[in-house]
Amino acid sequence: MQLTQAHRDALNDVLQWRRDVRHFSTDPIPEDVLTRLRATMDLAPSVGNARPWRVLHVTTPALREKIISNFEKSNAEAAEIYDDDTRASYAGLKLAGLRDAPVHLAVFTENQPAEGRGLGRQTMPEMLCYSSVTAIYTLWLAARAENLGLGWVSILDPVAVAQTLSVPDHWQLTGYLCLGKAAFDTDTPLLHDKKWQENTPTQWQEV
Amino acid sequence: MQLTQAHRDALNDVLQWRRDVRHFSTDPIPEDVLTRLRATMDLAPSVGNARPWRVLHVTTPALREKIISNFEKSNAEAAEIYDDDTRASYAGLKLAGLRDAPVHLAVFTENQPAEGRGLGRQTMPEMLCYSSVTAIYTLWLAARAENLGLGWVSILDPVAVAQTLSVPDHWQLTGYLCLGKAAFDTDTPLLHDKKWQENTPTQWQEV
Numbered sequence: 243m244q245l246t247q248a249h250r251d252a253l254n255d256v257l258q259w260r261r262d263v264r265h266f267s268t269d270p271i272p273e274d275v276l277t278r279l280r281a282t283m284d285l286a287p288s289v290g291n292a293r294p295w296r297v298l299h300v301t302t303p304a305l306r307e308k309i310i311s312n313f314e315k316s317n318a319e320a321a322e323i324y325d326d327d328t329r330a331s332y333a334g335l336k337l338a339g340l341r342d343a344p345v346h347l348a349v350f351t352e353n354q355p356a357e358g359r360g361l362g363r364q365t366m367p368e369m370l371c372y373s374s375v376t377a378i379y380t381l382w383l384a385a386r387a388e389n390l391g392l393g394w395v396s397i398l399d400p401v402a403v404a405q406t407l408s409v410p411d412h413w414q415l416t417g418y419l420c421l422g423k424a425a426f427d428t429d430t431p432l433l434h435d436k437k438w439q440e441n442t443p444t445q446w447q448e449v
Numbered sequence: 450m451q452l453t454q455a456h457r458d459a460l461n462d463v464l465q466w467r468r469d470v471r472h473f474s475t476d477p478i479p480e481d482v483l484t485r486l487r488a489t490m491d492l493a494p495s496v497g498n499a500r501p502w503r504v505l506h507v508t509t510p511a512l513r514e515k516i517i518s519n520f521e522k523s524n525a526e527a528a529e530i531y532d533d534d535t536r537a538s539y540a541g542l543k544l545a546g547l548r549d550a551p552v553h554l555a556v557f558t559e560n561q562p563a564e565g566r567g568l569g570r571q572t573m574p575e576m577l578c579y580s581s582v583t584a585i586y587t588l589w590l591a592a593r594a595e596n597l598g599l600g601w602v603s604i605l606d607p608v609a610v611a612q613t614l615s616v617p618d619h620w621q622l623t624g625y626l627c628l629g630k631a632a633f634d635t636d637t638p639l640l641h642d643k644k645w646q647e648n649t650p651t652q653w654q655e656v
């Protein structure tokens with residue numbers, strides 16, 4: 243299929259206006275939208291065509307609360323590495339929208355899948371997790387195209403998340419995601435806006 | 450910015466017709482296209498806004514040859530885990546297009562970046578590599594929208610690739626990529642077509 247300038251412009255809009263969202267409205271997400279997003283994940287690349295991502299939609303209030311506690315503890319510990327001034331800046335950042343986001347998705351990687359028959363991952367076993375990352379990013383872009391925001395929460399003890407959600411031993415947490423309507427739209431990363439880390443260009447050289 | 454059905458349809462076309470390409474024409478890629486693709490990588494998400502991906506465009510023939518040897522050795526070793534029948538199937542698969550692809554890109558992750566000041570990666574340090582994966586996938590989708598194909602070669606000894614390309618100690622190979630015009634278009638993964646691993650739907654459940 244020959245893609246056109248219209249495709250390139252549309253893709254650029256999606257990429258440009260995608261953010262790591264931490265400010266959500268509590269509006270629920272219609273079930274048919276979630277179903278479409280789930281189907282879009284099938285289009286992600288995966289090593290050996292193994293599709294090792296396993297998605298848990300966390301709806302039980304007690305489980306959501308345990309994840310929020312996990313984040314709060316991990317975030318308090320993370321702040322301790324900074325000097326006083328930096329710690330004050332860090333404390334001023336909103337780094338997750340776990341309370342407001344209507345949907346929590348925990349994405350795990352099955353690290354011993356039969357699917358794919360081991361192809362493509364003998365020298366780089368991390369390719370399984372990388373496949374889940376592309377599935378998450380596929381979901382992220384599709385959600386943005388549906389005018390929904392996604393926030394990837396990495397300030398969590400991943401082993402504790404796996405225990406909280408009682409997953410099999412060979413499932414590894416790859417990403418814990420908040421999904422919902424973003425409270426506002428912007429084409430600039432929050433950490434750039436808040437002067438925590440300005441945007442830098444991709445480093446690329448010839449050898 | 451409010452995205453529209455036209456955006457969703459265009460994104461779906463890009464996702465649906467993206468493949469992990471192993472069959473390339475040798476036609477060169479114009480420099481302005483590479484420049485646009487590089488700029489698009491700046492739109493990828495990254496932990497702490499650290500943008501830890503480092504791209505080497507490998508043009509030196511002797512270096513390309515060393516990578517091809519690395520692949521051939523790794524691929525021969527990978528074949529050894531299979532029984533005779535499966536090994537014959539494996540040998541029938543084309544798993545890289547390193548000779549024909551006009552562009553080789555080695556994407557490394559800087560594992561000790563100053564950028565981002567450690568935010569978001571204390572409990573999940575793998576977030577740096579995951580950021581590079583989203584940058585690779587951004588490049589992949591943008592390339593497809595430019596009617597170019599990308600192939601991710603993971604059947605490589607990553608430490609040997611780093612040595613071949615003389616990168617700093619704290620750079621980790623995340624993906625070695627072939628880029629060029631695909632010899633043919635399809636919306637079906639090659640491994641499904643060749644009956645190595647059929648497509649399976651995303652596993653998703655509520656808890």
